Amino acid sequence: MRCTSKISVKTAEMPRPRLELGTWGRITRKEIAENRWRARARFRDFTGKTRQREAYGASGAKAERNLLRALRSEVDSAGDSIAGSTTVTALSKLWLADPDLTENCTAQTVERYTDSLNRHVLPALGEYMLMEVTVSRVDRFLRNLAAATPGNAKTARSVLNGMFKLAVRHDAIRSNPVRDVRLPAKPKQPVAAMSVDEVGALREGLRAWQDGVGYRGPRRGSDLLDVVDVMLATGLRISEVLALRWGDVDLRDQPTLTVSGTLVYLKKNGLLRQSHTKTSSGFRILTLPAFAVEVLLRRSVEAIPTETNAVFPSGKGTWKWPNNYRRTLRAALKDIESDGQISPHVFRKSVATLIDAEATLEAAAAVLGHSGTSVTAKHYIKKATAAPDMSEILDRFGKNRNEKDG
Template structure:
């Protein structure tokens, strides 16, 4: 009966021999990752020293091909191969890949990059994520997504039996409190923007135009994301209808190698939507249409050179306008939450989700709707639970 073959990455019994005085050799048969069984040897001043050296050599033995994913590959190299695979598959957007690369660069490589795949144990990764999450919860969550996919790739290539990221402790999420703007807050917002737009005598640089006020009005009229608003073209609106509409069919994105551009699809399938505009938004757009200048993108909002407006520049303008108003907590996304909260109260959560372009009402309810601080008056209903004898 023939001797059973060694499993891949394992070795047989270790043999020692004294070759010359005080010079020992330890040898073993090792089945490499290409399936070939080879002799591996190490030397030392004693039999035990030679065996220790051999065990280290066997443990650290790696495949001759740097692209073959195996337990001895370092996470730095695995990350490179994972990113290459994502690019080749072309199934996710370039900005998502850029976000993964950011997690690799800022979190995973500095702390774990030199580990071998087999050294990525549950305990070691759990300590890493807890350390990062203590200071940067969002950074830890992003790194967890990236590392889970990397090690999932290692599992597919049989370099790991299971994905250790799945067994780490859950990362805590800070309790989210959704805050929407009140009518008083909105009046303060508009007053702040008007003051910011008012020309200051002797102040250098170009005067502020009405873009910020109009963008905020459209955010409030639609509940859209800032990237969706700034990606709007005149072709996307129909002001001639009895109930004028606006269609969100794209968004602005930034990719390092390409710069800022209009992506011809929205964040998700549900985000591609047509909304009916309220009267104040129609009036604003009609006014802009009268004074609109041509630009290569046919954009509703554009720079002085006709290029797309950068979302970060609009956010910077809003921060300047809100200064000293007590509205430091208000961001463009706050207007989106305000719309969701109003629609939830006056219509339904379903209507709010569809207006915002969410596929799930749960997302809208959890992250975009401010919960009522006072419960509805149901005292008459609860009165039926009273004790009749207590009132006799």
């Protein structure tokens, strides 16, 4: 007779995984009375303690929504703490106050980033928790934005990249979802630059328009052509030219011009002169060619003292708005039926192209205020592609060309 016995083995329950800071577990719903539901979840706060959190509503779904709203609010209000459950909106506020941004970016850049957040990033992603922001979600958002306005997409990517770098630094997420997102490449446009002869023809047309010769309207003053001449003599940006003060110009023995600031627009302050250039390498002293010295000498004699001491002041003696100058230039170009591609930046590219052709690329970069030559070569120098030398091969087509017909 066989004896059998049952052996019961009690399996130990696996402990529940510990919640990360600022996160919660599974939400349960329970109807506790007619039209009254309770939603409950375990929540681990930023002190490390896990507690029950609950909220109520007329239905299970409403109770859960109320609980989620309360949990997210608690996470977002936890000072500078960042967790996976922090919303993109809450992260944006911490990022805008982060010294890494405020101490390394100009006020104009911070304002541009804030505008991008309010207009594009937060309406699309603001309510997502950081743990919900995936590479594909960011990719979809940026590609849709790029299809409409590539420039806005580029700024939005910079904003998101900076925000999620901050989240990674705080261990809220393991990797930056923006890092692997690439914006669609823009078709490469040829560099637009003018030749010496084209500049001469343009100058004649602008002078006639400015003097009212052959064009309707009164004389328009000398500012339009004078600014063009200074740009062609220096390669300055329009915002740098209009920020020039007489203290930046030295017309003695070897006339020079010091580039020490630029005009910027801030919503809080309006148009103002920023007392530093776009980059540190932009602070430079340029030797002036004779035609620019002639322009500036004349203007110095005619100058009326103003509070700004600007070389090219507005009619009221304040800083001249770059956009107003661009508008006047466009009107003149339209009237003289010039190439619609001409803009203040084309003059800057023309300067770079001429210096590169007659001197060196390094000299062109230094005049433009670039820290290296790569940007100058890629975006500012107009060059034809050099084809390989196939002249000996093609010379075969010339065989018997000089033989007379028999």
